[in-house]
Amino acid sequence: MPNQALAVELSSVRRLLLAETDPPRLTDEQTAAMERRWEEAVAANPSLFDGPTVVCAGLEWKDSQTLLLTWYRATYRLYLLRLDPVHAVSAPSVFVSVAQPTDDGRLLVGRMASSTAAPGRWQLPGGTIEPPEAGAALDVECLRRHAALELAEEAGREVASEELELWTVTRGDKGNLGVHFRAPACPADELAEQYTRLVSAESAQGRTPELDRIAFIGSDADVAGLGGHCADFLPVLAARHAASDMTVQAHMRR
Secondary structure, eight states: OOOOOOOEEOTTOOEEEEEEOOOOOOOHHHHHHHHHHHHHHHHHOTTOOOOEEEEEEEEEEEETTEEEEEEEEEETHHHHGGGOTTTOOOOOBEEEEEEOBBTTSOEEEEEEOTTSSSTTEEEOSEEEOOOOSTTOOOOHHHHHHHHHHHHHHHHOOOOOGGGOEEEEEEEOGGGOEEEEEEOOOBOHHHHHHHHHHHHHHHHHTTOOOSEEEEEEESSGGGTGGGOSEEOTHHHHHHHHHHHHHHHHHHHHHO
C-alpha cells in the first residue's frame, strides 16, 4: 500500500458549529486554469459531475470541546485547482463518513468503484457534503442526515439519522475535514446481505454501485491487507475503533 500522510484526529471535539461565509474570488488566471483542468478530467472520466459542494474556509476552537467550521459554497471543479502548480488554491473539502461496527467488533469498509472520483480507494461509507438551499442553515443534524443517506446508498444499510452519534473529526490531506459518525452494531452477515441486495437493485437499474466491494476489518493492522490504497483517515479511525472496542470488552469483563 503506497505511503500516504495520516489524517489528524481532532478527538476532543464534542460539539461542532457551522457558519457560512462568502467564497474567495478567483483571479482570471485561476479560473482559466480550473476550467482547463475540469475539461481534461471530464475527457478522462465522462461520468464526473460538477455538483455543488461545501468547502472549509477555516476552523476555530470556541472552547476546549467546541469547534467552529466556517464554510462556503463551490462546485467540484474547484478541487482540481488545488493541483495546479502555478494557480493552486486551498480548498479543503468537507465530508462525512459512518463507522458501521459489526457485533463481533469489526468495521465495514468499502472500495470505491472505477466510475467514481477515487477508484480503488478503501474507505468508510460516506461522501462530500452538499450545501443546503440558499438561506438555509447547515448544521450537525444536516450532516447526520447526509451520513445516514450515504450509508444506505453505498452499503444498503438503513439507519435512522438520530441513531448516528458524532464520533470524531479528522483533518487530512489538503486540509480536508471529515466529520465521522458511528452507527449501532449489526451482524456482519446481515450487513453483507444488505450490500448484496443493494448491488442487485443497482445492477437491475443499469447503475454501478459506488462501492464495488466491501470488507470487514478489526483494526488499523488489517488495513494493509485490503490491497490497493485507502483514504488517509481510515487507519486513524480503525485504530480508534479498535481501542474503543478493547475498552468496552475490558469493562464487560469486570
